[in-house]
Amino acid sequence: xxxxxxxxxxGGITGVxxxxxxxxxxxxxxxxxxxxxxxxxxxxxxxxxxxxARYAVTDRDSAAECIRENKILRxxxxxxxxxxGGLFITLPxxxxxxxxxxIKCCIDAGIKAEAIDPKEALKMEPSVxxxxxxxxxxxxxxxxxxxxxxxxxLDAKLHGAVILTYHEVVSFIKDKNWIVGVQARDTRTGKTxxxxxxxxxxxxxxxxxxxxxxxxxxxKMLPAKGSLLxxxxxxxxxxxxxxxxxxxxxxxxxxxxxCVIGTTSDKxxxxxxxxxxxxxxxxxxxxxxxxxxxxxxxxxxxxxxxAGVRPxxxxxxDPTGRKTSRGIVLLDHxxxxxxxxxxxxxxxKLTSYRLMGEMATDLVCDKxxxxxxxxxxxxxxxxxxxxxxxSAKGLRIAEKxxxxxQGTMVSKMDFSHKSEILCECEHVTRAEIxxxxxxxxxxxxxxxxxxxRVGMGxxxxxxxxxxxxxxxxxxxxxxxRTEEFIREYIEERWKGMAPVCWGESLCEAEYMRKLxxxxxx
Amino acid sequence: xxxxxxxxxGGLAGCxxGVALQEAGLRxxxxxxxxxxHECPREKFIELGGTIFPGDRVTGGHIVGRKVKWVETRNxxxxxxxxxNFILATGKFFSRGLISNMNEIYEPVFGCDVxxxxxxxxxxxxSFNDSQPFEKFGVITDAxxxxxxxxNTVENLYAAGxxxxxxxxxxxxALDVAAQIxxx
Numbered sequence: 258x259x260x261x262x263x264x265x266x267x268g269g270i271t272g273v274x275x276x277x278x279x280x281x282x283x284x285x286x287x288x289x290x291x292x293x294x295x296x297x298x299x300x301x302x303x304x305x306x307x308x309x310a311r312y313a314v315t316d317r318d319s320a321a322e323c324i325r326e327n328k329i330l331r332x333x334x335x336x337x338x339x340x341x342g343g344l345f346i347t348l349p350x351x352x353x354x355x356x357x358x359x360i361k362c363c364i365d366a367g368i369k370a371e372a373i374d375p376k377e378a379l380k381m382e383p384s385v386x387x388x389x390x391x392x393x394x395x396x397x398x399x400x401x402x403x404x405x406x407x408x409x410x411l412d413a414k415l416h417g418a419v420i421l422t423y424h425e426v427v428s429f430i431k432d433k434n435w436i437v438g439v440q441a442r443d444t445r446t447g448k449t450x451x452x453x454x455x456x457x458x459x460x461x462x463x464x465x466x467x468x469x470x471x472x473x474x475x476x477k478m479l480p481a482k483g484s485l486l487x488x489x490x491x492x493x494x495x496x497x498x499x500x501x502x503x504x505x506x507x508x509x510x511x512x513x514x515x516c517v518i519g520t521t522s523d524k525x526x527x528x529x530x531x532x533x534x535x536x537x538x539x540x541x542x543x544x545x546x547x548x549x550x551x552x553x554x555x556x557x558x559x560x561x562x563x564a565g566v567r568p569x570x571x572x573x574x575d576p577t578g579r580k581t582s583r584g585i586v587l588l589d590h591x592x593x594x595x596x597x598x599x600x601x602x603x604x605x606k607l608t609s610y611r612l613m614g615e616m617a618t619d620l621v622c623d624k625x626x627x628x629x630x631x632x633x634x635x636x637x638x639x640x641x642x643x644x645x646x647x648s649a650k651g652l653r654i655a656e657k658x659x660x661x662x663q664g665t666m667v668s669k670m671d672f673s674h675k676s677e678i679l680c681e682c683e684h685v686t687r688a689e690i691x692x693x694x695x696x697x698x699x700x701x702x703x704x705x706x707x708x709x710r711v712g713m714g715x716x717x718x719x720x721x722x723x724x725x726x727x728x729x730x731x732x733x734x735x736x737x738r739t740e741e742f743i744r745e746y747i748e749e750r751w752k753g754m755a756p757v758c759w760g761e762s763l764c765e766a767e768y769m770r771k772l773x774x775x776x777x778x
Numbered sequence: 779x780x781x782x783x784x785x786x787x788g789g790l791a792g793c794x795x796g797v798a799l800q801e802a803g804l805r806x807x808x809x810x811x812x813x814x815x816h817e818c819p820r821e822k823f824i825e826l827g828g829t830i831f832p833g834d835r836v837t838g839g840h841i842v843g844r845k846v847k848w849v850e851t852r853n854x855x856x857x858x859x860x861x862x863n864f865i866l867a868t869g870k871f872f873s874r875g876l877i878s879n880m881n882e883i884y885e886p887v888f889g890c891d892v893x894x895x896x897x898x899x900x901x902x903x904x905s906f907n908d909s910q911p912f913e914k915f916g917v918i919t920d921a922x923x924x925x926x927x928x929x930n931t932v933e934n935l936y937a938a939g940x941x942x943x944x945x946x947x948x949x950x951x952a953l954d955v956a957a958q959i960x961x962x
Contacts (some may be wrong), residue, residue: 537899544880751906758902759878763912764871767904771872775907 344398640664683715791939
């Protein structure tokens, strides 16, 4: 009982990507996530599938890695990727001579980069700053990190993996200095349980530092907070970048019906990583720089602000965290620290998650003496097995939306009985909620939001949260928790709204308070 | 067009004041964006012979000396609405009685003096159920309910309901203002 081949710690994209790879190679996998899947940096970034162009000048290896993975993900995760293309624009205040070297470096790294006439760029992307004096087209794309992680977790489960969310590792079980298992606490029930495996993989992102410490070795992470703003409209169709040395707030990424400007980069203490909030200064900076990429952002409602912490592995004391290599770090703690049975996979980025999983799984298989080839670059993720949009003709918008989010898994949804739309902004039906509750490890409204986009639209849940909470509670068999679901959910929405509460957002906030605030009487 | 009182905003405050004023024999008109019309007092207001300009919005007013002479609306095509007294009952942010941007908060029709925290970071509390500072922002009125513009009281312009700063009851603030106007 509770015996596995490998235990993976971390419910981010690296953890689920590694779990999928291990499961596909026939290993008996347990994944433990402290909270929900994608609750850390995976759910708090741009949603940018890098072409690698951003790193071409400063970090050729990362750039080459990005373009290879970019091409793979377009294939295996088609339902998570929108092939928008990207522009790197030069503004009058930038040095146009940067562009030539940029293109040369891109091509050198295998990235198709092509200078285009600024007028042409304006035609391709009408929202771009018309003052631009140079433009380069690159194969950037938009990726839904929630969807991508969900599909990886689902495929891992379909291949026998066990995924336990809300399970926090509290200690390692050692036999002499061998790590032979972990003790994890179910944070919802408080119960502690032991799980055994000859190998444990630390894929806990920034929190991997604490996990390593618990195991008795040291990884020095350099937590770099990145703040972003999400707008209520999609002003751009292509990813817009500044063609200059990477700096603050110089990428605007479209995604679904919204767009996201980011990011900032500031060193934060490890202790703050669990509850980071966006400051007023960051909002100002993001808006100012964002308007230089696309001036119409000045008149677009900001839905919310959020921040993530990049899992950078410290290599020097650079306070911006930008000089640190974005490269993948795979640590064999047996060799490095004399702790057999324990490895760490960290660093890297969303775009390279699959490769991180492959590298970690190669080492796992090597350690376990298993010979098995990695197939994650070939096998499509559940949802991306085939293109469904052709057969979607005649379907209702809500069903098409569900296909967009869940791909071929829509076949598991009961549209004939549960067709009513509960979240109108994102067209989420009761059928999709029921599906998520049954198959996607959903325990509360935030989990559901990450799986289905419920409440992510312009109303931020104001109109739908009661209906959705009631439906979810019913599907989970706990109708008495409806009120609790609503309270938790509002508090979480408020956190993102508070830093940008003016204009339309303040109107929305006032309305939300009128509907849901606890009355004093 | 001339009335005794023009009420800008047809929510609970505007309609309540309208009913009280019609009952006191004054001729009132309410200019209200359609959806905000408050059902129950509205019926009563119409029954008492009040005039409603539904789905319309006051776009600006003309002030001479310390008095509002007339207001103009989006739909009346240049026709001016004159009155002896005016009541501003346009509500807070959601109903656009107050407008905010990342630096300031203002009252859009007359530019009435508004009480609010000059630091936008302090408009909202961190937790949803905490008391929210922005809900107490609003138009400043004197003891009789008259508003001011750049510190100068406007003698025939009153404010009632949610647009007021502080924590005033909607209905009683509307009745107070109506009583002031009737008593003049």
